[in-house]
Amino acid sequence: MQHLLSMNHLTKQEIENFIKTARTIECDRGTLPMEQTFASNIFLEPSTRTKNSFYIAERRLGMDILDLNGVDSSVTKGETLEDTLKTLEALGVQLAVVRQPETGILQQAAQGLSSLSIINAGDGTGEHPTQSLLDLYTISKEFPSFENLRVTIAGDIKHSRVARSNAYALEKLGAKVSFVAPVPWRDESISTDYITMDEACVQSDVVMLLRIQHERHVIGGQQGDYLQEFGLTKQREQRMKDDAIILHPAPVNRGVEIESSLVECRKSRIFDQMANGVVMRMAIIQTLLKGELAYEYKN
Ligand code: CP
Numbered sequence: 001m002q003h004l005l006s007m008n009h010l011t012k013q014e015i016e017n018f019i020k021t022a023r024t025i026e027c028d029r030g031t032l033p034m035e036q037t038f039a040s041n042i043f044l045e046p047s048t049r050t051k052n053s054f055y056i057a058e059r060r061l062g063m064d065i066l067d068l069n070g071v072d073s074s075v076t077k078g079e080t081l082e083d084t085l086k087t088l089e090a091l092g093v094q095l096a097v098v099r100q101p102e103t104g105i106l107q108q109a110a111q112g113l114s115s116l117s118i119i120n121a122g123d124g125t126g127e128h129p130t131q132s133l134l135d136l137y138t139i140s141k142e143f144p145s146f147e148n149l150r151v152t153i154a155g156d157i158k159h160s161r162v163a164r165s166n167a168y169a170l171e172k173l174g175a176k177v178s179f180v181a182p183v184p185w186r187d188e189s190i191s192t193d194y195i196t197m198d199e200a201c202v203q204s205d206v207v208m209l210l211r212i213q214h215e216r217h218v219i220g221g222q223q224g225d226y227l228q229e230f231g232l233t234k235q236r237e238q239r240m241k242d243d244a245i246i247l248h249p250a251p252v253n254r255g256v257e258i259e260s261s262l263v264e265c266r267k268s269r270i271f272d273q274m275a276n277g278v279v280m281r282m283a284i285i286q287t288l289l290k291g292e293l294a295y296e297y298k299n
Contacts, residue, residue, distance in 0.1 A: 001110070001113050001114055001115065001116065001117055001297065002117050002288045002289075002291050002292075002293050002295075003106070003110045003117055003118040003119070003120075003288070003297055004117075004118075004119045004120060004129050004130070004284060004288060004293070005106050005107055005110060005118065005120040005123075005127070005129065006107075006120070006126075006127050006129060006165070006168070007127060007129045007132050007133075007165040007166075007168040007169040007172075008127075008168045009293075009295035010129075010169070010172075010293070010295070011172075011294065012172050012173060014292075014293055014294070015133070015136065015169055015172065015173060016173075017287070017292070018133050018136075018137075018280065018283050018284065018287060019133075019136060019137050019140050021283035021286060021287060022133075022137050022276070022279045022280045022282070022283040023137075023140075025279045025282050025283055025286075026276075026279045034061055034062050034063060034289070036064065037061075037062075037063045037064065037094050037095070037289065038063065038064045038065075038066060038091075038092060038093040038094055038095070039054075039058045039063045039064070039065050039066070039093070039094070039095040039096070039097065039285070040065075040066040040067075040068055040088050040093045040095070040096045040097070041054055041055060041058075041065065041066070041067050041068065041096075041097045041121075042068040042069075042073075042081075042084065042096055042097065042098045042099070042100070043067075043068075043069055043070075043099045043121070044069065044070040044075065044081075044098075044099060044100040044101065045099050045100060045101055045122065047099055047121070047122070048251065049249075049250060049274055049277060050099060050121045050122065050128075050130065050131070050277070051099070051121075053274070053277040053278045053281055054097045054119075054121065054130075054281050056278050057278050057279075057281035057282040057285060058095075058285065060278070060282055061282055061285060061286070063095070063285075066088075066093065068084070081098070081100060081102075081105060081106075081109060082105075082108065082109045082112065085098075085109050085112075085113060085116060085118065086112060086113070088116060089113055089114070089115055089116035093116060094115065094116060094117065094289065095116070095117050095118075095119070095285060095288070095289065096116055096117070096118050096119070097118075097119045097121050098118055098119070098120060098121055098123075099121040099122045099123075100122075100123060100124075101123075101124045102123065102124050103123055103124035103125050103126035104123065104124075104126055105123060106118055106120050106123055107297070110297040111297050111298065117288045117289065119284065119285075119288065122161055123161065124161070124216070125158070125159045125160070125161055125164075125213075125216055126161050126164070127161045127164055127165045128161040128162045128165050128249070129165050130277075130280065130281055130284055131161075131162050131165065131166075131249050131277075132162065132165035132166045132168075132169050133169075133280050133283075133284060134273060134276045134277040134280040134281070135162075135166055135208070135247060135249070135273060136166075136169060136170075136173070137276045137279070137280045138245075138247065138269050138272055138273045138276050139151075139206055139245075139247075141272075141276075142243075142245055142269070143205060145174075146170065146173035146174050146175045147173075147174035147175070148174065148175070148176060149170075149174075149175040149176070149205050149206065150175070150176050150178070150203055150204045150205050150206070151166075151170050151175050151176070151177050151178070151204065151205065151206040151208065152177075152178045152179070152180060152195065152200035152203075152204040152206070152207050152208065153166060153167065153177065153178075153179055153180075153208045153210065154179070154180035154181070154197060154200060154207065154208065154209050154210065154230060154231075154232075154257070155180070155181060155185070155209055155210030155211065155212065155230065155257055156181065156185045156210050156211070156212045156213050157179050157181040157185055157186055157187045157190075157210070158181070158184075158185045158186060158187045159185065159213035159216040159217065160210050160213060162208075162210060162249045163179070163187070163190075163210060164187075164190065166208065167179075167190050167192055177192050178192060178193050178194070178195045178200060178204075179192050179193070179194050179195075180194065180195060180196065180197050180200050180230055181194065181230070182226075182229075182230060197229070197230050197231070197232070197236060198236065198239075201232070201236040201237070201239050201240050202239055202240070202241075204240070204241070204244060205241065205243070205244050205245070206244065206245055206246075206247060207232065207240065207244065207245075207246050207247070208246075208247040208248065208249075209231070209232055209246070209247070209248045209252075209257045209258050210248070210249070210257065211248075211249075211250075211251060211252065211253050211256075211257060212226070212253065212256065212257065226256060226257070227255065227256060227257070227258075227259065230257070231256065231257045231258055231259070232246065232257070232258045232259060232262055233259050234259055234261070234262065237259075237262055237265065237267065240267060244267060245267050245268075245269050246258075246262065246265070246267045246268045246269065246270065247269055247270065247273060248263075248270045248273075249273070250270060250273070250274065252270065
Protein backbone atom coordinates (compact mmCIF):
# COMPACT_ATOMS: atom_id res chain seq x y z
CA MET A 1 0.00 0.00 0.00
CA GLN A 2 1.23 3.52 -0.69
CA HIS A 3 1.56 6.16 2.04
CA LEU A 4 3.08 9.62 2.36
CA LEU A 5 4.74 9.79 5.77
CA SER A 6 8.15 11.40 5.20
CA MET A 7 9.87 13.55 2.58
CA ASN A 8 12.83 11.23 3.08
CA HIS A 9 10.84 8.46 1.37
CA LEU A 10 10.47 10.39 -1.89
CA THR A 11 12.94 10.52 -4.76
CA LYS A 12 13.88 13.79 -6.46
CA GLN A 13 11.85 12.66 -9.49
CA GLU A 14 8.78 11.93 -7.37
CA ILE A 15 8.95 15.38 -5.75
CA GLU A 16 9.22 16.97 -9.20
CA ASN A 17 6.24 14.88 -10.38
CA PHE A 18 4.11 16.16 -7.49
CA ILE A 19 4.93 19.73 -8.54
CA LYS A 20 4.11 18.93 -12.17
CA THR A 21 0.79 17.29 -11.23
CA ALA A 22 -0.20 20.24 -9.02
CA ARG A 23 0.61 22.62 -11.89
CA THR A 24 -1.56 20.59 -14.30
CA ILE A 25 -4.45 20.56 -11.84
CA GLU A 26 -4.13 24.32 -11.22
CA CYS A 27 -3.92 25.15 -14.94
CA ASP A 28 -6.88 23.21 -16.25
CA ARG A 29 -8.46 21.65 -13.19
CA GLY A 30 -8.48 18.58 -15.44
CA THR A 31 -9.38 16.02 -12.82
CA LEU A 32 -12.04 13.41 -13.35
CA PRO A 33 -14.30 12.56 -10.41
CA MET A 34 -13.09 9.35 -8.79
CA GLU A 35 -15.22 6.23 -8.49
CA GLN A 36 -16.74 6.14 -5.01
CA THR A 37 -13.75 6.64 -2.72
CA PHE A 38 -13.91 7.32 1.00
CA ALA A 39 -11.39 9.55 2.77
CA SER A 40 -11.16 9.87 6.54
CA ASN A 41 -9.63 13.01 8.02
CA ILE A 42 -8.32 12.19 11.49
CA PHE A 43 -7.21 15.32 13.32
CA LEU A 44 -6.18 14.67 16.92
CA GLU A 45 -4.40 18.06 17.08
CA PRO A 46 -5.76 21.48 16.03
CA SER A 47 -5.54 22.56 12.39
CA THR A 48 -7.06 25.26 10.22
CA ARG A 49 -5.13 25.08 6.92
CA THR A 50 -4.24 21.40 6.59
CA LYS A 51 -7.61 20.03 7.65
CA ASN A 52 -9.72 22.38 5.55
CA SER A 53 -7.52 22.27 2.45
CA PHE A 54 -7.62 18.47 2.53
CA TYR A 55 -11.40 18.66 2.85
CA ILE A 56 -11.64 20.95 -0.18
CA ALA A 57 -9.13 18.86 -2.16
CA GLU A 58 -11.10 15.68 -1.43
CA ARG A 59 -14.41 17.33 -2.37
CA ARG A 60 -12.91 18.61 -5.63
CA LEU A 61 -11.82 15.07 -6.40
CA GLY A 62 -15.35 13.80 -5.77
CA MET A 63 -14.45 11.81 -2.65
CA ASP A 64 -16.79 10.96 0.24
CA ILE A 65 -15.42 12.30 3.53
CA LEU A 66 -15.54 10.98 7.10
CA ASP A 67 -14.26 13.28 9.84
CA LEU A 68 -12.72 11.90 13.03
CA ASN A 69 -11.37 13.88 15.93
CA GLY A 70 -10.17 13.34 19.48
CA VAL A 71 -13.51 14.31 20.98
CA ASP A 72 -16.20 12.14 19.40
CA SER A 73 -14.22 9.13 18.10
CA SER A 74 -13.41 5.98 20.08
CA VAL A 75 -9.85 7.30 20.57
CA THR A 76 -11.36 8.89 23.71
CA LYS A 77 -12.18 5.36 24.96
CA GLY A 78 -8.56 4.30 24.62
CA GLU A 79 -8.60 2.78 21.13
CA THR A 80 -5.15 3.03 19.57
CA LEU A 81 -4.53 4.93 16.35
CA GLU A 82 -3.38 1.67 14.79
CA ASP A 83 -6.72 -0.01 15.61
CA THR A 84 -8.62 3.07 14.43
CA LEU A 85 -6.86 2.85 11.05
CA LYS A 86 -7.49 -0.91 10.78
CA THR A 87 -11.17 -0.26 11.56
CA LEU A 88 -11.45 2.32 8.79
CA GLU A 89 -9.75 -0.09 6.40
CA ALA A 90 -12.28 -2.81 7.36
CA LEU A 91 -15.12 -0.36 6.67
CA GLY A 92 -13.81 0.20 3.13
CA VAL A 93 -12.11 3.59 3.53
CA GLN A 94 -9.26 4.05 1.02
CA LEU A 95 -7.45 7.13 2.38
CA ALA A 96 -6.70 8.40 5.89
CA VAL A 97 -5.23 11.86 6.47
CA VAL A 98 -3.78 11.85 9.98
CA ARG A 99 -2.54 14.60 12.28
CA GLN A 100 -1.54 13.45 15.75
CA PRO A 101 1.09 14.23 18.40
CA GLU A 102 3.31 11.10 18.46
CA THR A 103 6.41 11.37 16.29
CA GLY A 104 6.97 8.36 14.03
CA ILE A 105 3.90 6.35 15.07
CA LEU A 106 2.42 6.25 11.56
CA GLN A 107 5.37 4.29 10.22
CA GLN A 108 4.40 1.34 12.37
CA ALA A 109 0.67 1.71 11.68
CA ALA A 110 1.28 1.74 7.91
CA GLN A 111 2.89 -1.70 7.97
CA GLY A 112 -0.31 -3.44 9.06
CA LEU A 113 -2.49 -2.01 6.28
CA SER A 114 -3.27 -3.53 2.90
CA SER A 115 -5.94 -1.33 1.29
CA LEU A 116 -5.78 2.00 3.19
CA SER A 117 -3.30 4.73 2.27
CA ILE A 118 -2.12 7.10 5.00
CA ILE A 119 -1.04 10.70 4.57
CA ASN A 120 0.92 12.22 7.43
CA ALA A 121 -0.67 15.63 8.09
CA GLY A 122 1.83 16.35 10.88
CA ASP A 123 3.18 13.90 13.51
CA GLY A 124 4.45 15.55 16.69
CA THR A 125 7.88 17.04 16.03
CA GLY A 126 8.44 14.55 13.19
CA GLU A 127 7.39 15.62 9.71
CA HIS A 128 4.76 17.51 7.72
CA PRO A 129 5.33 16.30 4.15
CA THR A 130 2.25 17.86 2.56
CA GLN A 131 3.26 21.28 3.93
CA SER A 132 6.70 20.74 2.46
CA LEU A 133 5.28 19.83 -0.95
CA LEU A 134 3.07 22.92 -1.04
CA ASP A 135 6.05 25.04 0.02
CA LEU A 136 8.09 23.54 -2.82
CA TYR A 137 5.24 24.19 -5.24
CA THR A 138 5.12 27.82 -4.08
CA ILE A 139 8.89 28.19 -4.57
CA SER A 140 8.70 26.52 -8.00
CA LYS A 141 6.34 29.27 -9.18
CA GLU A 142 8.95 31.94 -8.42
CA PHE A 143 12.28 30.43 -9.47
CA PRO A 144 13.26 28.42 -12.57
CA SER A 145 15.17 25.78 -10.57
CA PHE A 146 15.89 24.60 -7.03
CA GLU A 147 19.55 24.01 -7.93
CA ASN A 148 21.74 26.28 -5.73
CA LEU A 149 18.71 28.25 -4.54
CA ARG A 150 19.52 29.69 -1.10
CA VAL A 151 16.78 28.91 1.40
CA THR A 152 16.88 29.91 5.07
CA ILE A 153 14.50 28.37 7.59
CA ALA A 154 14.33 30.50 10.74
CA GLY A 155 12.87 29.82 14.15
CA ASP A 156 12.05 26.90 16.39
CA ILE A 157 13.87 24.30 14.28
CA LYS A 158 14.05 21.65 17.00
CA HIS A 159 10.26 21.35 17.41
CA SER A 160 9.33 22.01 13.78
CA ARG A 161 8.13 19.17 11.56
CA VAL A 162 7.98 21.70 8.69
CA ALA A 163 11.70 22.48 9.03
CA ARG A 164 12.62 18.80 9.01
CA SER A 165 10.51 17.89 5.95
CA ASN A 166 11.69 20.93 4.03
CA ALA A 167 15.36 20.44 4.87
CA TYR A 168 15.23 16.84 3.56
CA ALA A 169 13.39 17.80 0.39
CA LEU A 170 15.26 21.00 -0.49
CA GLU A 171 18.67 19.33 -0.15
CA LYS A 172 17.45 16.52 -2.42
CA LEU A 173 16.44 19.12 -5.02
CA GLY A 174 19.86 20.82 -4.92
CA ALA A 175 18.99 23.91 -2.85
CA LYS A 176 21.39 25.28 -0.22
CA VAL A 177 19.58 25.27 3.11
CA SER A 178 20.62 27.26 6.20
CA PHE A 179 18.94 27.54 9.60
CA VAL A 180 18.55 30.46 12.01
CA ALA A 181 17.64 29.53 15.59
CA PRO A 182 18.44 30.27 19.23
CA VAL A 183 20.88 27.64 20.54
CA PRO A 184 18.29 25.69 22.62
CA TRP A 185 16.07 25.28 19.55
CA ARG A 186 18.73 23.98 17.19
CA ASP A 187 18.54 20.41 15.93
CA GLU A 188 21.99 18.95 15.49
CA SER A 189 20.52 15.76 13.94
CA ILE A 190 20.02 17.70 10.68
CA SER A 191 23.39 18.59 9.14
CA THR A 192 22.66 22.16 8.11
CA ASP A 193 24.65 25.37 8.76
CA TYR A 194 23.37 27.89 11.28
CA ILE A 195 23.67 31.57 10.34
CA THR A 196 22.38 34.85 11.80
CA MET A 197 19.11 36.42 10.69
CA ASP A 198 21.06 39.39 9.29
CA GLU A 199 23.16 37.06 7.12
CA ALA A 200 20.03 35.13 6.08
CA CYS A 201 18.22 38.22 4.85
CA VAL A 202 21.09 39.40 2.69
CA GLN A 203 21.96 36.10 1.04
CA SER A 204 18.68 34.15 0.76
CA ASP A 205 16.30 33.71 -2.15
CA VAL A 206 13.70 32.28 0.21
CA VAL A 207 13.30 33.15 3.89
CA MET A 208 10.94 30.75 5.64
CA LEU A 209 9.82 31.75 9.12
CA LEU A 210 8.45 29.37 11.73
CA ARG A 211 6.12 29.82 14.67
CA ILE A 212 7.54 29.09 18.14
CA GLN A 213 5.98 25.73 19.06
CA HIS A 214 5.22 26.57 22.70
CA GLU A 215 2.94 23.53 23.00
CA ARG A 216 5.91 21.19 22.41
CA HIS A 217 8.39 22.86 24.77
CA VAL A 218 9.26 20.95 27.92
CA ILE A 219 11.13 23.89 29.45
CA GLY A 220 11.92 27.43 28.44
CA GLY A 221 9.80 29.98 26.68
CA GLN A 222 10.55 32.73 24.25
CA GLN A 223 14.22 33.70 23.92
CA GLY A 224 14.82 37.38 24.87
CA ASP A 225 13.65 39.94 22.30
CA TYR A 226 12.95 37.26 19.75
CA LEU A 227 11.80 39.51 16.88
CA GLN A 228 14.90 41.72 17.09
CA GLU A 229 17.33 38.83 17.31
CA PHE A 230 15.80 36.05 15.23
CA GLY A 231 12.71 37.48 13.50
CA LEU A 232 11.97 39.33 10.29
CA THR A 233 11.82 43.09 10.92
CA LYS A 234 11.11 45.79 8.32
CA GLN A 235 14.80 46.77 8.36
CA ARG A 236 15.85 43.23 7.54
CA GLU A 237 13.18 42.88 4.86
CA GLN A 238 14.63 45.97 3.14
CA ARG A 239 18.03 44.27 2.93
CA MET A 240 16.60 41.17 1.21
CA LYS A 241 17.27 40.59 -2.51
CA ASP A 242 14.68 42.28 -4.72
CA ASP A 243 13.24 38.99 -6.01
CA ALA A 244 13.52 37.09 -2.72
CA ILE A 245 10.33 35.74 -1.16
CA ILE A 246 9.04 35.24 2.39
CA LEU A 247 7.28 32.01 3.38
CA HIS A 248 5.62 30.88 6.60
CA PRO A 249 3.59 27.67 7.05
CA ALA A 250 1.26 29.57 9.46
CA PRO A 251 -0.38 30.02 11.87
CA VAL A 252 1.63 33.25 12.17
CA ASN A 253 2.26 34.91 15.50
CA ARG A 254 2.37 38.50 14.22
CA GLY A 255 4.98 40.63 15.93
CA VAL A 256 6.87 37.58 17.27
CA GLU A 257 8.66 35.84 14.35
CA ILE A 258 7.63 38.49 11.77
CA GLU A 259 6.67 42.14 12.00
CA SER A 260 2.92 42.23 11.41
CA SER A 261 2.88 44.45 8.30
CA LEU A 262 5.31 42.12 6.50
CA VAL A 263 2.75 39.30 6.41
CA GLU A 264 1.09 41.13 3.49
CA CYS A 265 4.21 42.79 1.99
CA ARG A 266 5.28 42.47 -1.69
CA LYS A 267 7.72 39.66 -0.96
CA SER A 268 5.32 37.63 1.15
CA ARG A 269 3.80 34.48 -0.35
CA ILE A 270 2.17 33.35 2.90
CA PHE A 271 -1.43 33.36 1.64
CA ASP A 272 -0.32 31.96 -1.74
CA GLN A 273 1.07 28.99 0.18
CA MET A 274 -2.39 28.33 1.61
CA ALA A 275 -4.04 28.52 -1.84
CA ASN A 276 -1.35 26.24 -3.27
CA GLY A 277 -2.11 23.75 -0.50
CA VAL A 278 -5.40 22.75 -2.09
CA VAL A 279 -4.00 21.86 -5.53
CA MET A 280 -0.92 20.20 -4.07
CA ARG A 281 -3.09 18.06 -1.78
CA MET A 282 -5.23 17.08 -4.78
CA ALA A 283 -2.00 16.08 -6.55
CA ILE A 284 -0.86 14.06 -3.51
CA ILE A 285 -4.16 12.18 -3.19
CA GLN A 286 -4.25 11.37 -6.92
CA THR A 287 -0.63 10.20 -6.93
CA LEU A 288 -1.06 7.95 -3.90
CA LEU A 289 -4.32 6.38 -5.04
CA LYS A 290 -2.85 5.70 -8.48
CA GLY A 291 0.05 3.91 -6.75
CA GLU A 292 2.80 6.02 -8.33
CA LEU A 293 5.34 6.07 -5.46
CA ALA A 294 8.21 3.63 -5.11
CA TYR A 295 8.82 3.50 -1.34
CA GLU A 296 7.66 0.22 0.23
CA TYR A 297 6.40 -0.06 3.82
CA LYS A 298 7.32 -3.56 4.89
CA ASN A 299 6.30 -5.62 7.93
N1 CP B 1 0.58 24.95 8.31
C1 CP B 1 -0.27 24.20 9.03
O1 CP B 1 -0.07 22.98 9.22
O2 CP B 1 -1.35 24.88 9.51
P1 CP B 1 -2.51 24.24 10.38
O3 CP B 1 -1.90 23.83 11.71
O4 CP B 1 -3.55 25.31 10.52
O5 CP B 1 -3.01 23.02 9.66
